Amino acid sequence: MYRYDEFDHDVVQSRVKQFRGQVKRRLEGALTEEQFRPLRLQNGLYLQLHAYMLRVAVPYGTLNSKQLRQLAMISEKYDRGYGHVTTRQNMQFNWPQLPEVPDILQDLADVEMHCFQTSGNCIRNVTSDPYAGATADEIEDPRPTAELLRQWSTMHPEFAFLPRKFKIAVTAAPNDRAVIKAHDIGIEIVKNEKGEVGYHIIVGGGLGRTPIIGVTLNEFLPREELLPYLEAVMRVYNRYGRRDNKYKARIKILVTETGIDAFRQMVDAEYESLEPSDIAVSEAEISRITDYFASPQFEDAPDDSAFEAAKSDEDFANWADNNLSAHKQAGYSIVNISLKPHDRAPGDVTADQMRAVADLADKYSFGEIRTTHQQNMVLPHVKKADLQALYEGLKAAELAADNIGLISDIICCPGMDYCALATARSIPVSQAIAERFSDPKRQRAIGEMSIKISGCINACGHHHVGNIGILGLEKAGVEFYQVKLGGDSSENAAIGQVTGPGFSQEELVDGIERMVDFYLDSRTGAEKFIDTFKRVGIDPFKEVLYGNA
Amino acid sequence: MTANELREGYSVWLTEDLTWSTDYADAALTEDPEIIAKMQSVADRDVEANEVVGAYFIDIDPETKLPARYRERFRVTGPSNDLGEEIEKD
Numbered sequence: 001m002y003r004y005d006e007f008d009h010d011v012v013q014s015r016v017k018q019f020r021g022q023v024k025r026r027l028e029g030a031l032t033e034e035q036f037r038p039l040r041l042q043n044g045l046y047l048q049l050h051a052y053m054l055r056v057a058v059p060y061g062t063l064n065s066k067q068l069r070q071l072a073m074i075s076e077k078y079d080r081g082y083g084h085v086t087t088r089q090n091m092q093f094n095w096p097q098l099p100e101v102p103d104i105l106q107d108l109a110d111v112e113m114h115c116f117q118t119s120g121n122c123i124r125n126v127t128s129d130p131y132a133g134a135t136a137d138e139i140e141d142p143r144p145t146a147e148l149l150r151q152w153s154t155m156h157p158e159f160a161f162l163p164r165k166f167k168i169a170v171t172a173a174p175n176d177r178a179v180i181k182a183h184d185i186g187i188e189i190v191k192n193e194k195g196e197v198g199y200h201i202i203v204g205g206g207l208g209r210t211p212i213i214g215v216t217l218n219e220f221l222p223r224e225e226l227l228p229y230l231e232a233v234m235r236v237y238n239r240y241g242r243r244d245n246k247y248k249a250r251i252k253i254l255v256t257e258t259g260i261d262a263f264r265q266m267v268d269a270e271y272e273s274l275e276p277s278d279i280a281v282s283e284a285e286i287s288r289i290t291d292y293f294a295s296p297q298f299e300d301a302p303d304d305s306a307f308e309a310a311k312s313d314e315d316f317a318n319w320a321d322n323n324l325s326a327h328k329q330a331g332y333s334i335v336n337i338s339l340k341p342h343d344r345a346p347g348d349v350t351a352d353q354m355r356a357v358a359d360l361a362d363k364y365s366f367g368e369i370r371t372t373h374q375q376n377m378v379l380p381h382v383k384k385a386d387l388q389a390l391y392e393g394l395k396a397a398e399l400a401a402d403n404i405g406l407i408s409d410i411i412c413c414p415g416m417d418y419c420a421l422a423t424a425r426s427i428p429v430s431q432a433i434a435e436r437f438s439d440p441k442r443q444r445a446i447g448e449m450s451i452k453i454s455g456c457i458n459a460c461g462h463h464h465v466g467n468i469g470i471l472g473l474e475k476a477g478v479e480f481y482q483v484k485l486g487g488d489s490s491e492n493a494a495i496g497q498v499t500g501p502g503f504s505q506e507e508l509v510d511g512i513e514r515m516v517d518f519y520l521d522s523r524t525g526a527e528k529f530i531d532t533f534k535r536v537g538i539d540p541f542k543e544v545l546y547g548n549a
Numbered sequence: 550m551t552a553n554e555l556r557e558g559y560s561v562w563l564t565e566d567l568t569w570s571t572d573y574a575d576a577a578l579t580e581d582p583e584i585i586a587k588m589q590s591v592a593d594r595d596v597e598a599n600e601v602v603g604a605y606f607i608d609i610d611p612e613t614k615l616p617a618r619y620r621e622r623f624r625v626t627g628p629s630n631d632l633g634e635e636i637e638k639d
Contacts, residue, residue: 049620
């Protein structure tokens with residue numbers, strides 16, 4: 001993992017000191033709420049529906065065990081004993097109190113963490129593939145690139161007041177686990193015909209009230225040109241992005257209104273005017289950063305016969321079948337930890353569970369943990385021979401749900417239960433669906449499918465790219481839910497199609513069940529839900545959703 | 550009249566004795582213009598004094614006596630799912 005250098009340490013410590021002073025002045029009345037609000041937001045502190053909420057940055061979803069234990073401690077000392085993993089791989093605390101927030105920031109700084117740029121119209125926390133550095137299908141580990149972007153974008157003076165927030169994701173695998181096409185900039189690390197590694201730059205994607213799949217801005221950007229080129233993109237956006245209407249201020253609107261060819265010309269012109277050597281990063285610096293992400297010392301082809309033998313335990317076998325992913329090193333697995341028990345809010349994790357995951361990471365995964373945009377956690381490097389012992393540890397911590405990628409592995413924003421922007425609740429809907437499909441056998445029979453729920457049009461729950469996407473709205477004091485079908489967050493990214501009028505929560509769950517039953521009756525071979533949907537189209541699914549079939 | 554406490558951030562409502570309560574049951578419900586004016590001035594004073602932030606009046610359903618707007622009803626009831634309550638019980 002990346003370790004802070006003296007500059008990182010100084011920046012974080014000075015920011016804590018600065019915010020402590022700002023909070024003191026606010027409490028003393030030297031700052032009004034209007035003056036203080038942008039300052040607290042720049043430190044990830046929101047005032048939500050019922051209380052303050054603090055959003056902690058987890059750069060590219062990578063944590064070490066010490067950091068996770070510190071988050072557990074913070075949740076108990078200053079909050080209500082739990083945290084919430086967000087769809088940007090961050091962690092939120094729902095109940096901090098203003099006078100204590102500077103102490104929280106100090107405790108975070110002590111483990112090289114902070115809340116920079118988890119709010120506001122700046123470049124937000126860069127996200128990445130939670131399997132980075134572990135998966136066999138990547139060209140290289142994307143984390144050094146993500147770290148480079150973190151360093152470049154952190155407190156970048158030119159991009160602190162953009163027209164709107166700006167989200168970047170990086171992946172290095174053809175299987176997109178970072179939803180790069182739904183980001184302001186998506187970066188795919190690729191190889192060209194000569195075998196050189198560079199960047200496929202995608203721009204103008206995004207969800208929110210105007211969902212758009214990003215388009216290619218640059219098919220292959222040489223590695224050394226990354227920062228100057230992104231600087232050019234950001235300058236074009238900063239200059240021409242709309243500031244008159246916040247709903248049209250994202251770069252996706254600029255790209256759409258300008259047209260990708262004209263936008264590319266503007267970027268190229270800006271790039272030509274730059275002095276790239278001013279910000280281009282040397283090979284030596286890239287190498288320095290990359291060294292921090294060197295693979296752990298894996299054993300050479302460790303014996304995994306114990307793993308195969310342990311599969312005689314049906315529960316373990318089911319968990320292993322569903323929650324493990326292929327590792328680049330023979331004899332190892334990537335372990336997905338579900339934070340989706342059907343009776344809890346997706347992504348919630350208690351302090352005890354955080355400590356349990358940290359301990360298991362130390363014991364079995366070189367102390368590394370990842371958070372995922374699906375609101376789960378990952379132990380990236382577990383020896384297969386240790387999987388059964390790990391599973392027992394997860395079971396003891398009530399973290400052994402075997403539903404990764406299945407119908408109850410629902411992405412869900414906090415909704416009206418916590419968020420000041422929400423129009424309806426999303427958590428109870430998620431729980432009702434998970435409850436309806438709680439039978440593990442039934443879930444496995446249905447197979448891979450995604451349900452994503454947002455409690456308002458801002459789409460933090462990624463409903464536009466769910467196989468089934470649900471949007472919570474409210475009319476005359478009554479919640480109702482609109483349904484989209486056919487969305488896809490993978491490398492085949494697609495925006496779902498709206499089905500029609502909305503439903504009550506109860507009608508919605510019944511309608512989803514009818515669609516699932518229809519899929520099971522209609523699928524051929526190994527078709528997933530999305531495959532059947534693509535083959536038969538939306539109409540028959542709508543028929544059963546509305547009970548007309 | 551409702552607001553959020555500056556320090557804790559919790560939702561609060563102005564009571565008949567013109568103090569702030571985290572319990573909606575204590576909230577003053579009135580259509581009397583004189584009392585409304587008095588409530589506004591107290592809210593302005595307490596915003597100025599950095600006791601509360603974002604003070605505003607809400608409409609009440611005359612039958613249920615609960616806030617008319619869905620969002621405001623939620624500020625009264627609190628989240629329908631708070632893991633903190635479960636942890637506290639344990």
